[in-house]
Amino acid sequence: MSRPGILHVVATPIGHRDDISARAIETLKRVKVIAAEDTRHTRPLLQHLGIDTPLVALHDHNERTAVDGLVERMRGGDDVALVSDAGTPLISDPGFRLVRAARAAGLRVSPIPGASAVVAALSVAGLPSDRFIFEGFLSSKAGARRTRLNELAGEPRTLIFYESSHRIVESLEDMSAAFGADREAVVARELTKMFETVLDGSLASLVERVTADPNQQKGEFVVMVAGREEGEEERLAEGLRVFAILKEELPPAKAAKMAAAITGAPRKALYGS
Structure with missing residues (x-):
């Protein structure tokens, strides 16, 4: 046989x-x-x-x-x-x-x-690569996408996402809101292809650069975001504590804005809690 x-x-x-x-x-x-x-x-x-x-x-x-x-x-x-x-x-x-x-x-x-696009992107990102998590594609629905990003706000490992050209700007905006505008990130586009680009900087700066350049909105993307730094989880916890107090007296949106200003925690992470 x-x-x-x-x-x-x-x-x-x-x-x-x-x-x-x-x-x-x-x-x-x-x-x-x-x-x-x-x-x-x-x-x-x-x-x-x-x-x-x-x-x-x-x-x-x-x-x-x-x-x-x-x-x-x-x-x-x-x-x-x-x-x-x-x-x-x-x-x-x-x-x-x-x-x-x-x-x-x-x-x-x-x-x-x-x-593998995941490993290829991580190898050139300049972000910590000893520990990372791969999230694949985020939801195409804005609410579900933002909920998942808020859940990941306290993750200390490097985060890796796939994203399409249709949602790259919106996803970067949502990441900036969930993780904080200053969080370090890298956008790798069209890896190993003719128009390969690797952009790095804060999430806020990447939103600006990708939004301003239509060419950076084309192709296939790997987005990598640095994990939360030491002390970031504590800021989030303190932000949630302050937000809980303030929203007893203020509208939730205003309470989240004030709690974020007081503690340094991401406003969207508080408002979505």
Whole structure:
């Protein structure tokens, strides 16, 4: 009886097509089928690399139904590669259900590591990288986005977000309100591509720079925000205490503004509490 197939989770370039390993190329040539987030996006890369392995679609809308067929192919001995549109699969991309199903079936799942926008951005940000958290994409709904940012206001680790061109300005404004205008941050745009830019400074300054330059509102973004500094949590706690007292006598918006001025805590973090 032949051995079961292997699921290879293959990282592909996030921009520059030459950022792919020799092992990834060899694997994509050797497997029986490549499961791709968007075959229209992956096919040009394969053509560039001289690879003619068959493609099947595996995305958010068909993953539940496509997984069973791919698992059966691996049980029958076929090796399968999983790729996303760019970077390492499963990092804010489809593939979780396939990996989980393959492991549940006792099949081997092997990583073929490579590019990741999260790590690439963090490596050039100049922010603390020994401890960080990845939040992926924030909600497209303003209320939910602001609530989540307020929840993260006291986080001491470097925060990493993905953001789209449609919401980059609004998200930076919300981060400035939640974390404080002076909080250090970095916006990495179009990494490894022709128009790559990495901007750093306070959140307030980044809001101004991105708002003023339409070119800085195009493309794909990784936003990194420094964690709260020592003493910031104490300021927030004191701000909440003062806010609770003031709002007994004042409208909440005015109470939050005064409590922020007195304690140095972010006003939006108080008003949203």
